[in-house]
Ligand SMILES: Cc1cc2nc3c(=O)[nH]c(=O)nc-3n(C[C@H](O)[C@H](O)[C@H](O)COP(=O)(O)O)c2cc1C
């Protein structure tokens with residue numbers, strides 16, 4: 001279990017896989033979709049998904065079959081939403097799937113819709129993915145032409161319409177409630193849950209929301225069985241996972257692996273590790289929202305369980321590697337700036353906390369902070385966690401908190417060096433107006449501390 | 450403190466702010482206007498193709514409001530930004546208030562609420578790109594844009610564009626190019642300015658695109674599952 005295991009990406013290098021002809025030739029739609037539509041009951045489809053142990057690939061890692069089973073039965077409009085917002089720094093796996101294999105996602109949406117009893121579906125794709133959205137649009141049109149979408153698919157009792165909906169640039173729209181609001185034409189503001197989307201989602205109807213990769217697993221599970229899927233991976237982390245590896249490694253890219261591979265195999269074996277002469281300083285195991293882990297954690301198995309036991313999370317499965325050339329304060333600052341920019345502004349701890357964190361880190365960098373500020377910043381993070389409507393605030397507070405925890409010495413050193421630098425600069429900038437600097441120099445000291 | 454005095458010191462404070470106020474915050478509200486008016490369709494002239502596009506979007510959804518984002522996108526494409534004129538046109542077709550549309554437009558990064566250019570170059574400087582020198586690439590592009598006098602293009606730092614494998618990277622009117630180096634700045638800006646194809650062969654959507662370090666023949670395992678898989682060939 002040390003190399004790549006390709007299930008979702010088995011055919012990804014086939015030329016023109018994005019066309020329906022090639023996709024069908026390689027086994028797409030066809031028999032397995034007929035099986036789901038005509039031979040299996042919706043309950044059996046749901047059961048198969050539950051048996052696979054497939055956990056959501058969008059961040060929270062919730063059991064997909066279980067979530068689908070929460071959708072109430074009965075005759076009403078129900079919806080399926082595919083979350084293709086993929087905007088968390090470090091994540092780029094859904095992009096690959098949609099660009100190269102759009103029909104796998106469409107087929108996954110159909111199967112998800114059967115399990116949820118949905119008759120209308122939306123793929124919410126981030127607006128920046130213009131090329132991928134064009135490809136999806138074309139693929140959806142092809143699927144309609146061939147009768148895989150629309151009324152009574154393949155003469156079964158199931159009807160399903162699918163619309164590709166483009167966002168306009170807002171990370172928060174990846175959060176499920178915000179996504180539904182954006183889809184309803186509003187600003188993307190999360191709300192308190194419950195009600196959960198499974199009961200009251202899009203247009204107040206029951207709604208199943210799943211990530212692109214989650215839905216892409218569904219056709220394979222129907223074809224080869226839930227047990228087959230569960231036979232890959234370990235414990236409650238079943239199946240394979242496309243891991244986006246980025247940052248300071250020789251070969252950034254998407255690698256599909258069986259869950260349970262060691263972080264070292266992933267970072268060094270597959271992605272080539274940091275450049276020569278550099279060492280891993282820390283890594284985000286689950287995108288920028290995951291608390292950082294350090295070198296000591298490299299031998300942990302890459303699973304939902306092991307990452308959370310180590311105090312972090314597997315999240316969307318994006319590993320950002322940071323080597324020892326990167327200053328931790330600059331990293332924390334860039335991270336905090338992201339969350340400040342993306343905070344929807346609805347809750348005070350998140351809106352103000354992200355802003356204050358940026359300001360404090362800027363102060364540290366500018367030489368205006370004292371080691372006391374680390375304490376204050378740490379407290380700000382603690383006060384954000386658990387006090388917001390959605391987890392965006394926590395998504396900054398936890399990684400920043402983890403950086404302070406693992407690299408406190410470097411923070412202190414950075415603050416001290418910046419203070420010295422600032423002192424020297426001021427002395428140099430105003431030689432005649434800087435009596436203190438001049439006095440110190442006269443006294444043989446190196447400059448104001 | 451007298452009201453006038455208080456206002457004045459508030460004004461000073463605004464002048465001292467490190468970050469400028471968002472647009473509109475320091476403008477007086479136009480109290481004589483009713484913000485809730487849905488424009489009379491007969492009184493607003495809307496280009497026929499824009500109207501058709503918006504109506505096609507509305508038809509796709511059970512609730513017409515869902516078409517707000519695509520409609521604003523379409524209007525922006527035509528007007529270059531979500532100008533008051535663009536907003537009123539969308540409002541007239543969709544039968545919603547302009548204020549509602551403005552509130553939505555200000556929320557989203559890709560919708561421009563100021564005329565900053567009708568093309569764009571978004572340079573990602575977010576977390577993963579940050580570790581690969583993205584800020585230097587962005588600065589070099591800005592410097593070149595100044596030197597070459599690039600105009601009519603919205604050039605800005607952007608948050609993660611979902612292409613950290615090609616870091617550092619940029620999106621030029623939606624076409625992703627990367628990995629970039631400081632030395633690419635000159636050609637990138639020149640190509641945008643002269644409306645040429647930007648960095649041919651280095652765009653994610655180019656047919657022969659590969660990451661420089663990618664090995665097409667890298668060893669992978671393709672497990673077979675019951676029943677036999679049609680694609681399980683090279684295992
Ligand atoms: C701030 C925020 C951003 C999110 N962004 C995404 C995203 O871009 N894509 C995604 O699939 N899930 C995202 N999620 C997770 C979703 O809310 C949701 O849990 C997920 O789409 C469910 O799908 P899954 O069960 O298949 O993982 C985000 C959550 C939060 C709080």
Ligand code: SF4
Pocket residue numbers: 172189190191342343344345346347348350351388389390391392393394
């Ligand atoms: S935590 Fe932040 S992003 Fe989430 S609802 Fe509150 S303010 Fe908005």
Ligand code: FES
Pocket residue numbers: 089090091573574575576577578579608609610611612613614616618
């Ligand atoms: S951080 Fe730049 S593309 Fe993701």
